[in-house]
Amino acid sequence: MAEYIIETAKGKWEIVVGLEIHCQIISKSKIFSGASTEFGDDPNINVSFVDAGMPGMLPTLNKECVHQAVKTGLGLNAKINKYSEFSRKNYFYADMPTDYQITQFRYPIVGEGEITIDLSDGSTKKIGIERMHIEQDAGKSIHDLSPTKSYIDLNRAGVGLMEIVTKPDFRAPEEAGAFLRKLRSILRYLGTCDGNMDEGSMRCDVNVSVRPYGSDELRSRSEMKNVNSVKFVMQAIENEAKRHIEIYESGGTIEQETRQFDPTTGQSKLMRKKEFAHDYRYFPEPDLPPLILSDEYIDSIRAEMIELPDAKKQRFVETLGLTPYDATVLCENKEHAAFFEKAAAGHDAKKVANWMMSDFFAMLNKKRLDIAQSPVSAENLGNLVELISKEVISGKIAKDVFEIMSETGKSPEKIVEEKGLKQVTDTGAIETIINEVIASNPDNVSAYKNGKTNLAGWFVGQVIKQSQGKANPAIVNKLVREKLDK
Amino acid sequence: MATDTQTVKRTAFLSRLKIEDDKIEATKEEFNKILNWIEELNEINTDDVEPLIAVNNTPLRIREDEVTAGNCREDILKNAPSAEYDYFAVPKVVE
Numbered sequence: 001m002a003e004y005i006i007e008t009a010k011g012k013w014e015i016v017v018g019l020e021i022h023c024q025i026i027s028k029s030k031i032f033s034g035a036s037t038e039f040g041d042d043p044n045i046n047v048s049f050v051d052a053g054m055p056g057m058l059p060t061l062n063k064e065c066v067h068q069a070v071k072t073g074l075g076l077n078a079k080i081n082k083y084s085e086f087s088r089k090n091y092f093y094a095d096m097p098t099d100y101q102i103t104q105f106r107y108p109i110v111g112e113g114e115i116t117i118d119l120s121d122g123s124t125k126k127i128g129i130e131r132m133h134i135e136q137d138a139g140k141s142i143h144d145l146s147p148t149k150s151y152i153d154l155n156r157a158g159v160g161l162m163e164i165v166t167k168p169d170f171r172a173p174e175e176a177g178a179f180l181r182k183l184r185s186i187l188r189y190l191g192t193c194d195g196n197m198d199e200g201s202m203r204c205d206v207n208v209s210v211r212p213y214g215s216d217e218l219r220s221r222s223e224m225k226n227v228n229s230v231k232f233v234m235q236a237i238e239n240e241a242k243r244h245i246e247i248y249e250s251g252g253t254i255e256q257e258t259r260q261f262d263p264t265t266g267q268s269k270l271m272r273k274k275e276f277a278h279d280y281r282y283f284p285e286p287d288l289p290p291l292i293l294s295d296e297y298i299d300s301i302r303a304e305m306i307e308l309p310d311a312k313k314q315r316f317v318e319t320l321g322l323t324p325y326d327a328t329v330l331c332e333n334k335e336h337a338a339f340f341e342k343a344a345a346g347h348d349a350k351k352v353a354n355w356m357m358s359d360f361f362a363m364l365n366k367k368r369l370d371i372a373q374s375p376v377s378a379e380n381l382g383n384l385v386e387l388i389s390k391e392v393i394s395g396k397i398a399k400d401v402f403e404i405m406s407e408t409g410k411s412p413e414k415i416v417e418e419k420g421l422k423q424v425t426d427t428g429a430i431e432t433i434i435n436e437v438i439a440s441n442p443d444n445v446s447a448y449k450n451g452k453t454n455l456a457g458w459f460v461g462q463v464i465k466q467s468q469g470k471a472n473p474a475i476v477n478k479l480v481r482e483k484l485d486k
Numbered sequence: 487m488a489t490d491t492q493t494v495k496r497t498a499f500l501s502r503l504k505i506e507d508d509k510i511e512a513t514k515e516e517f518n519k520i521l522n523w524i525e526e527l528n529e530i531n532t533d534d535v536e537p538l539i540a541v542n543n544t545p546l547r548i549r550e551d552e553v554t555a556g557n558c559r560e561d562i563l564k565n566a567p568s569a570e571y572d573y574f575a576v577p578k579v580v581e
Binding site for chain 1: 500502539540543544545546547548549550551552553554555556557558559561562563568570571572573574575576577578579580
């Protein structure tokens, strides 16, 4: 990919960025209690005495959360640690009733891994994963219901989280965006997190620093908390890098600090400086012994792994002849990829991909439908492409047929039959029309013969129009020229 | 190993404990007594000894993913100094 260099009057700079992503684990109950994880219920309904931090209540680890974490680790091509430990991270905040978060510190469940990101110019890049650990989520504070009070809802307190920490491998805002999209895609394929950034089930902290272009130093970074869309993450990086550069170039220094990104302005403001950084005083969680996983257990989860977007993309390119770009778009979403495969079975896959990525997605967008609700079935889309390939209908008529398919859900064959849209390939019938057009336009015929040969296109158009679009364009083209040149 | 008044104040802040100024000196002495006692442990050679995480060597208990608790809002809010609209109500905290 083209390098991302920030050039000022004084020099050239590059950026060094790392991400920390909190992903809510999909499970029925919380990571250390039996309360439901349901989102959007009435306040404080899905709260157990464990979640409320009542004295004497003990956490018990949810089997499914461990399973989901291992699965995710394998999806990140990461090392699964057979030994991991829980720790207490101590801090006081109103939405954290125990005054500590149970998390993993020294020994996380997942170690180093990497994922491949797809960039807009078709190139790819590997991004390193530093680690992934599991922990509990905090409750939610609501600040805008009262001028003097904050309201606390503990429904989210104790929901399982996976915190994924990347290596500082990003050198452009676009790379961070591509990473989040790929991570979300992998999590959704695996069914371990729904990846909805707007609902907060995936939340991103962004660490930004800059350095003179070409140097390998690592300067102080600032961290922006809870940047909650792919677009905002890219914007936050861009603006924060500029802020650093302005400070360096005017002789200042950057100190490690935590900042709050404001989506309405795209700028960030200071939350706290390093000297006020939290002192979390981690220590091993006395209520939970270490988590030990066996090789058999890890292998059994490995055996459950499905084909992930990268492998699927490669297969679509190699065996179905798609371009890397088409394959990337179709594979980002598991349901889209499955629909495509079903539609392309036995038909021209490249053409099916074109139809999906143009008319089909446009139709779903317009109707605001999910692919599962599509009025056009995968089989019918494949059959429509087949009708074009077999020259039963022209590409132009196919657009009309598709329109009717998306209104009625009928099969393309039935529509072609009912509306009599079959392409006319019978040369006799086409010749009859050509003769009529030639007979009724003597002026254009003589103009053609006097050298205005581009009028041939006009004749072709007239003939197809008179056939109500049903005449095969290739045959019309050939016959029109033959007649006019005679 | 001895601690200073600054560390006592910092520790009190982190623990959200209010220690009156005239008690700082006495608290420091108490801290030092504890630290001195702990200091004795440093005399023991712990090379090649794995850190002990827990004294009882029970394996981790793990539960099935089932909803078995919750739906007890009244009980949950009963001890709250203030609750409004089914939420805990606390003095405004905006960082």
